[in-house]
Amino acid sequence: EPEVTQTPSHQVTQMGQEVILRCVPISNHLYFYWYRQILGQKVEFLVSFYNNEISEKSEIFDDQFSVERPDGSNFTLKIRSTKLEDSAMYFCASSRVAGGSYNEQFFGPGTRLTVL
């Protein structure tokens, strides 16, 4: 069964450093998402991406964040200058469509980001 994959599974970085989290969505999916979950808290939406542009973003997704689909398979989340409060589990998800009865978002296993 096709699945969303994410690398790395765990990333440790120093405050102020840039990180890139990578995701490979399911191959025939057209919509891509990033969510994050700070330890002990709820899963929060960050951004959705379709047709090479952002379709929705949350207030969390400020200028320090960016997303890119650099080739036909990868979807990346970049944090330009990490802060301590960026420490969280980051989930990538993809769906075949958006809205309607076919929007089922499939989640990857997550990347745990630790900012020291």
Place this chain on the structure above:
Amino acid sequence: AQSVTQPDIHITVSEGASLELRCNYSYGATPYLFWYVQSPGQGLQLLLKYFSGDTLVQGIKGFEAEFKRSQSSFNLRKPSVHWSDAAEYFCAVLNEYGNKLVFGAGTILRVKS
């Protein structure tokens, strides 16, 4: 804006007992609702979804959920819980544009033998 409330932070049930996890949503139109499960250190796995039609939906692992519009609820149930069901369960609603899931705070299920 959409919101989801899961009133129970922790629930403990005995193995073999029945389970009901509560979920209330706030949404103006017909909601698209989901239940996800997260085992420790794992990602989110979809248990079931409601889009329209029959208000009782069946999911994987023997779970079901009932959509009640009058109560704005989408409670998850299982008739007989197994120790492997111990995990965190999240209820979620899709926004009106279909491009964002709004999650509840989650309910941690502990199963005692």
